[in-house]
Amino acid sequence: MSDFNPSPEFEEKVRRAMEVPDAAPEFVNRLQNELARRPVKMTSRFTLKPAWTFALALVALTMIASAPAAVNALKRLLGYVPDVGLVENTGSLRMLAEPVTVTRDGVMLTITHAWVYQDHVELTYTVQGVGESLETGSDTCGYIHPNNDFWSDADADLRLPDGTIVRRDYAGAYQSANSFAMKPVYAVEIPSDVMELTMVLKCIPFTRIGEAPENWEVPFKLVAIPEGTVIGEPVIEVEATAVQPAVEPTAEATSSVPAPVVTMSLTKIVPLESATLVYFRMDMENPDPSLISIMPADAYLINSQGQKIDLIGGYTWQPFEHRVGSEFEFRSQTKPADGPFTVVVEDAVAYYAPLYSEPQQATPDEMSFTFDAGEKPQYGETWQIGRTIEIAGYPVHIVSARAASFADIQTPDFVNGSQGYDYGYEFLVETDPSAKLLVWMDIMSETANCWLSNQNINIPESSSIDFTMLCKDGYPKGNVRVTIGELSILVDNTWQTIWTP
Amino acid sequence: MVGLIAEQKMQKTITTHDIPALVQAAREDPIAFGRLYRHFVQPIYRYLYSQVGTVHDAEDLTSQTFITAYESLPRYRERGYFSAWLFRIARSKMIDHFRGGRREVQLEEAERLSMMQDVLGQVIQDEEAHHLRSLIQKLDDDEQEIIRLRYVAELSFAEMGDLIGKREDAVKKSVYRLLVRLKDQMESSHE
Numbered sequence: 001m002s003d004f005n006p007s008p009e010f011e012e013k014v015r016r017a018m019e020v021p022d023a024a025p026e027f028v029n030r031l032q033n034e035l036a037r038r039p040v041k042m043t044s045r046f047t048l049k050p051a052w053t054f055a056l057a058l059v060a061l062t063m064i065a066s067a068p069a070a071v072n073a074l075k076r077l078l079g080y081v082p083d084v085g086l087v088e089n090t091g092s093l094r095m096l097a098e099p100v101t102v103t104r105d106g107v108m109l110t111i112t113h114a115w116v117y118q119d120h121v122e123l124t125y126t127v128q129g130v131g132e133s134l135e136t137g138s139d140t141c142g143y144i145h146p147n148n149d150f151w152s153d154a155d156a157d158l159r160l161p162d163g164t165i166v167r168r169d170y171a172g173a174y175q176s177a178n179s180f181a182m183k184p185v186y187a188v189e190i191p192s193d194v195m196e197l198t199m200v201l202k203c204i205p206f207t208r209i210g211e212a213p214e215n216w217e218v219p220f221k222l223v224a225i226p227e228g229t230v231i232g233e234p235v236i237e238v239e240a241t242a243v244q245p246a247v248e249p250t251a252e253a254t255s256s257v258p259a260p261v262v263t264m265s266l267t268k269i270v271p272l273e274s275a276t277l278v279y280f281r282m283d284m285e286n287p288d289p290s291l292i293s294i295m296p297a298d299a300y301l302i303n304s305q306g307q308k309i310d311l312i313g314g315y316t317w318q319p320f321e322h323r324v325g326s327e328f329e330f331r332s333q334t335k336p337a338d339g340p341f342t343v344v345v346e347d348a349v350a351y352y353a354p355l356y357s358e359p360q361q362a363t364p365d366e367m368s369f370t371f372d373a374g375e376k377p378q379y380g381e382t383w384q385i386g387r388t389i390e391i392a393g394y395p396v397h398i399v400s401a402r403a404a405s406f407a408d409i410q411t412p413d414f415v416n417g418s419q420g421y422d423y424g425y426e427f428l429v430e431t432d433p434s435a436k437l438l439v440w441m442d443i444m445s446e447t448a449n450c451w452l453s454n455q456n457i458n459i460p461e462s463s464s465i466d467f468t469m470l471c472k473d474g475y476p477k478g479n480v481r482v483t484i485g486e487l488s489i490l491v492d493n494t495w496q497t498i499w500t501p
Numbered sequence: 502m503v504g505l506i507a508e509q510k511m512q513k514t515i516t517t518h519d520i521p522a523l524v525q526a527a528r529e530d531p532i533a534f535g536r537l538y539r540h541f542v543q544p545i546y547r548y549l550y551s552q553v554g555t556v557h558d559a560e561d562l563t564s565q566t567f568i569t570a571y572e573s574l575p576r577y578r579e580r581g582y583f584s585a586w587l588f589r590i591a592r593s594k595m596i597d598h599f600r601g602g603r604r605e606v607q608l609e610e611a612e613r614l615s616m617m618q619d620v621l622g623q624v625i626q627d628e629e630a631h632h633l634r635s636l637i638q639k640l641d642d643d644e645q646e647i648i649r650l651r652y653v654a655e656l657s658f659a660e661m662g663d664l665i666g667k668r669e670d671a672v673k674k675s676v677y678r679l680l681v682r683l684k685d686q687m688e689s690s691h692e
Contacts, residue, residue, distance in 0.1 A: 006680045014680065015652045017633035023546035027560050031542070032535055034564070035571050119573060167596050169589060187593065320668040356669045358659045442674075485670055 080270045080277065081232035084113055084124070085329075089225055092118050092192060097221040103129075104213040111199060111220050112181070120169070121158060121186040125199065125218075130207050141203035141212075154205035156184050159198040159217075160191075195222045236269045238499070242283065245493035257432040258393040261285040262294055264345050264495035267327055271501075276301075276332045278311060278343055278499075283325055288392035290354040290361040293319035294491070297347035297459050299330050304339030311343075317458050319351040319488075340500040348491040349438075349459060352392040355485060367391075368444070368483040369398055373425075377403045377475040385427075391487045394435055398482075399428040403475055409454035409468050421452035424470035425480070436460035436490040443469050444481045460490040520583050527574055534574065538567055541584065545591050548654040552595050562598055566591040584656060585663035629687075636686050644679055651676050 077089040087093075096114035103109075106129045113124035141154045158166040168184035182205065190197070201216040203209065225231060242263035261284065268279035278301065282294040299311040311330035322328070354362035369387040385398045404426040406418035424443065431437045438460045443450040450471035469482075523540075526533035545566055550559035569590050637648055650656045650664065658676070662669035 006677055006684075010680060010684055011652070013630060013633055014637070014648065014683070017630040017637060018551065018648065018652045020547050020550045020653060021556075022543050023550075023560065023563065024556075027563075028539075028542055031560075031564050031567060032538055035538060035567060036535060167593065169593065187589065318668070320662070320670070353670075356659065356673075358657060 077228070077230050078235040078237065078268075079230040079232035080235050080272075081113075082272075084115075084232075086235060087115060087231045089227075089229055089231060090118055091227050093225040093231070094190075094195070094222040095225060095231070097223045100218055100220045102216065102218050104216075107204060107212050109201075109204075109216060109218060111218055114197070114220060114222065116190050116194075116197075116222055119187065119189055121166075121188060121190060121197075122183065123156065123158070123186070123199065124181060124183050125156065126181045127204055130204055130212055140208050141205055141214075153202040155201075156182065157200040158186050158188070159200050161194055161196060165200065195224075196220070197222065233270055233272055236271075238266050238268060241265060241497075243495050243497045245495050257395070257435050258288070260287070260350060260489075260491060262348055262350070262491050262493060262495075264296075264497065266343055266497050266499060269499055272335070274335050276336055276341075277314075278330045278332070279327050280330075280343065280345070281325055281327055282345075282348055284350065287324065288352060288361075289359075290352045290357045290392050291324055291350060292353045292357060292486075293322050293326075293351040294324055295319055295322060295349045295351070295458070296328060296345050297349060297490075299343070299345045301332060301336060302342045302344065303336035304341060305337045307337070309334055309336055319349075319486075320353075320356075338501075340498055342496050342498050344494065344496045346494050347459070348493070350489045350491050352394075352487045352489070353485060354391055355483070362391075364444075364483055367485075368481055370479050370481045371401055373401075373403070373475060373477055373480050375477055377477060379403050379405055379423075389484060391484065392489075394431050394437065394487060394489060396437070396439065396484060396487060397430045399430055401480075401482075402426045402428075404468050404470070406452070406470055409452075409470070411456075418452065418470070420472045421450070421470040422472070423475045424450060424452075424468060425475075425482075426454075426466050426468040427482070428464070429467055430464040433463050436462055436492070438465060438488045439467055439484055440486040441467055441469060442483050442485055443471060443476055444483050449473065450476065458488075460488055524574070524583050534571055537583070541587055542567070544654045544656075545587065548588065548649060549591055549595060551649050551653045553598065558598065562591065562594045565594045569594070582660045582663045584660045588650070588654065588656070588660075588664050632690065633683065633687060636683055640679070647672070647675055647679060 079087050079089070081087050094116035096111065099110055099112050101108060101110040108128045109125060110128075111123065111125045113122070115122040141152070155168050157168070160166065166186045166188045169187040196219060199216070199218045199220065201218075203214045204212045204216075242265045244261070244263055263283050263285065265281045265283065266278070267281055268277070270277035270279075278299075280296075282296060284291060284294060295317060296313070299313070301309050301311060303309060310333045312333060314329040314331055354360065355364060355367055367389060369385060369389070371383045371385055373381075373383065380403060382400055382402045384400050387398045389396045389398070402425065404424055406414075406422045408426065410418075427441060429437070429439050429441075438455060438457070440453070440455060450469050452470040454466070454468040520537075520540075523533060523537050527537055542563065546559055546563045549562045549566070550556070553559055553562065566587070570587055573590075637645060640648065647661070647665075650661050651658075656664070658669040658673045661667075661676075662672045665672065667675075
């Protein structure tokens with residue numbers, strides 16, 4: 001399949017082919033009146049933090065009495081459970097009474113966690129003893145990719161005592177050879193008197209049909225968590241104060257490119273036995289509307305004895321999943337000495353995506369350029385482009401395009417080789433010398449399928465880069481249209497804030 | 502104050518930017534929920550109708566969707582797009598609908614297909630659109646869902662990404678690749 005920019009006419013044809021009637025005005029009015037009469041108590045909202053991360057290990061849970069942990073801590077019943085994440089006791093929380101394991105034909109399925117909140121259920125189960133390689137073909141049970149929202153037989157359902165079946169709402173998964181963990185989440189309100197549920201699974205994800213036991217039913221018991229109880233390690237919530245960068249932006253005063261002011265706000269601290277968790281947010285003052293994300297490049301803390309301790313991010317580098325203002329979790333490599341410590345963040349990367357921001361900040365035409373590669377592009381052939389596209393105030397100069405091959409970008413990182421993406425184009429892209437950039441570009445061809453690129457770093461290092469995009473079935477020919485999807489700019493600053501217990 | 506701001510904004514057409522303020526207002530003011538309802542009721546209805554194929558079921562599921570959303574709003578987590586949350590509820594209701602009456606579904610399926618044909622007769626004016634629809638019906642379930650979310654529910658790529666758990670650029674590529682395939686199939690069938 002190839003990528004292309006569909007014509008509005010064809011999209012309109014699809015729209016017309018899928019056309020269905022609108023709801024009748026009588027029905028719309030009747031339902032609105034019914035909703036207006038419905039007696040619902042509008043309570044204040046709470047913010048439930050994501051409590052699922054990818055992990056395999058069983059965890060021990062500690063229940064401790066809630067107590068204010070620090071002068072500047074906010075009063076919330078938020079706890080941290082190792083290998084699970086943040087758990088908030090909203091007053092009617094139920095949890096797994098004890099892990100449950102069922103073994104059939106050498107395949108061991110264990111429910112390791114279950115959290116029943118007011119409005120949803122979070123489950124974690126692990127599977128061990130399946131084949132060495134996890135299969136994802138059409139003759140398999142199906143697969144669950146983290147955050148995939150399509151259901152398959154591989155999805156575990158929940159069965160309530162009255163027989164009601166609940167399908168999962170979100171999912172996360174962690175997999176490795178012959179074992180994996182699943183973290184389905186069910187958006188359902190479980191009646192308060194229900195203290196036993198059953199996990200129902202048609203077949204084991206990633207396995208070939210018939211190669212592993214099927215039709216699993218695993219009942220598990222719940223226990224109610226007393227009100228006022230914090231689950232796991234207490235979380236110290238910080239009165240977040242935005243910290244300005246300690247080092248001024250490097251863009252020269254005479255430069256015409258923006259010098260964004262990015263702030264860092266410490267939000268939570270979780271002291272653990274062998275480490276400390278640090279949570280913070282990054283924001284930008286008066287951001288360009290196409291700003292998607294600000295990802296911290298490096299973080300560490302300096303403890304009360306002046307020792308530097310690295311902070312390891314507990315997240316993947318996915319800017320679209322870490323929108324501006326979202327919280328980052330970091331774990332210190334070792335436990336800092338008692339007393340205050342300084343949290344330091346060095347550099348960040350700002351992601352701009354005018355085509356994918358809401359509302360869209362540019363049209364595909366404005367973010368695209370074309371060049372005529374002719375009917376028989378030859379390896380090494382070069383075309384001068386000389387087009388400048390401005391994104392968020394940064395000029396993106398597309399200098400040239402060169403016909404390239406997989407050999408040009410091949411490194412040991414490409415463990416699967418070219419996968420058929422053997423031919424494409426290398427683009428020389430530059431911006432103002434005071435800025436450092438990376439770009440993501442797509443060859444939007446109706447006749448070529450282009451995907452493999454050489455962009456394997458996250459931190460911009462230069463004001464000039466070579467971006468290569470490779471395609472299947474030869475070089476795209478004729479007028480090749482290229483669209484810039486993302487621009488990332490290094491924010492060359494340091495932020496630091498002191499945490500005093 | 503939030504309610505007032507939201508009300509002032511309601512004097513004009515609601516945009517994606519207005520939704521968070523409306524949601525915030527709706528938490529504190531049930532009347533404000535009516536504005537969210539007005540904004541989303543037709544896309545939700547059309548989406549559900551495209552799945553179940555009868556006015557009765559589409560109205561029933563639309564009612565269930567908004568009643569659940571209304572009752573769940575105080576517990577709504579501001580993560581991602583409100584529209585994605587709402588469509589997630591709609592999808593859940595639809596799944597329950599099909600699962601709850603599996604035997605009946607088989608019977609209803611015939612009725613549904615029959616009625617869909619009637620509807621098609623009304624709305625599909627030309628053979629090309631009819632042919633395109635038959636090609637779409639041959640796509641697998643996930644692919645049909647993508648088409649429905651984009652061209653029936655009229656969700657943005659970002660909203661779709663939030664709903665199906667993919668990056669919006671990946672969703673965009675998926676949609677466009679499907680369109681390429683459909684276009685190719687259309688063209689090859691004309692040759």
